[in-house]
Amino acid sequence: xxxxxxxxxxxxxxxxxxxxxxxxxxxxxxxxxxxxxxxxxxxxxxxxxxxxxxxxxxxxxxxxxxxxxxxxxxxxxxxxxxxxxxxxxxxxxxxxxxxxxxxxxxxxxxxxxxxxxxxxxxxxxxxxxxxxxxxxxxxxxxxxxxxxxxxxxxxxxxxxx
Numbered sequence: 001x002x003x004x005x006x007x008x009x010x011x012x013x014x015x016x017x018x019x020x021x022x023x024x025x026x027x028x029x030x031x032x033x034x035x036x037x038x039x040x041x042x043x044x045x046x047x048x049x050x051x052x053x054x055x056x057x058x059x060x061x062x063x064x065x066x067x068x069x070x071x072x073x074x075x076x077x078x079x080x081x082x083x084x085x086x087x088x089x090x091x092x093x094x095x096x097x098x099x100x101x102x103x104x105x106x107x108x109x110x111x112x113x114x115x116x117x118x119x120x121x122x123x124x125x126x127x128x129x130x131x132x133x134x135x136x137x138x139x140x141x142x143x144x145x146x147x148x149x150x151x152x153x154x155x156x157x158x159x160x161x
Contacts, residue, residue: 038129039153040128040129040153040155041131041153043089043129044128044129044151044152044153045131045151047078047089047091047131047153048131048132050076051072052135052149054072054077055076055093056135059138060138061139061140063140065095066103072093072105073107082108085109085110089108089109089153089154089155090108090113090150090151090152092105092113093106093147093149094148094149095147096145097144098143102145108152109152109154112128112154115127115130115152115154116128116132116150116152127154128152129154130150130152130153131150131152132149132151133148134147134148135149
């Protein structure tokens, strides 16, 4: 009745199990924290969708887009500070009617346009990731209007802190 050898044997296994569980959690945290994250392609896609969404509505081009005083930053709720020369973001919006550009909006680092065409041909890790979207809408005269949006993001991802 007073045998304590079984308890000592279970205590050793208990500490081994705790060590394995703790080691697994520690290794999982180290792997998770050392992973780098690159969301450039997603960011540029979201920016393109946002721009298309703010200049068109229900399949029609908004009339205010063709005005000379149209401010794409104000209308789309985009902060102009992120699109200064040398920034990490870029967009080029061209609105076509019968193949002729009727209005154009560009902001950000203009070198992204060239970098985007290079990335399609060569694998480059430090170049901007781009998104190209085209939307066909109608204007108020029911003419077919083509909206072409090229967006790019080169915001450097890193370790999760």
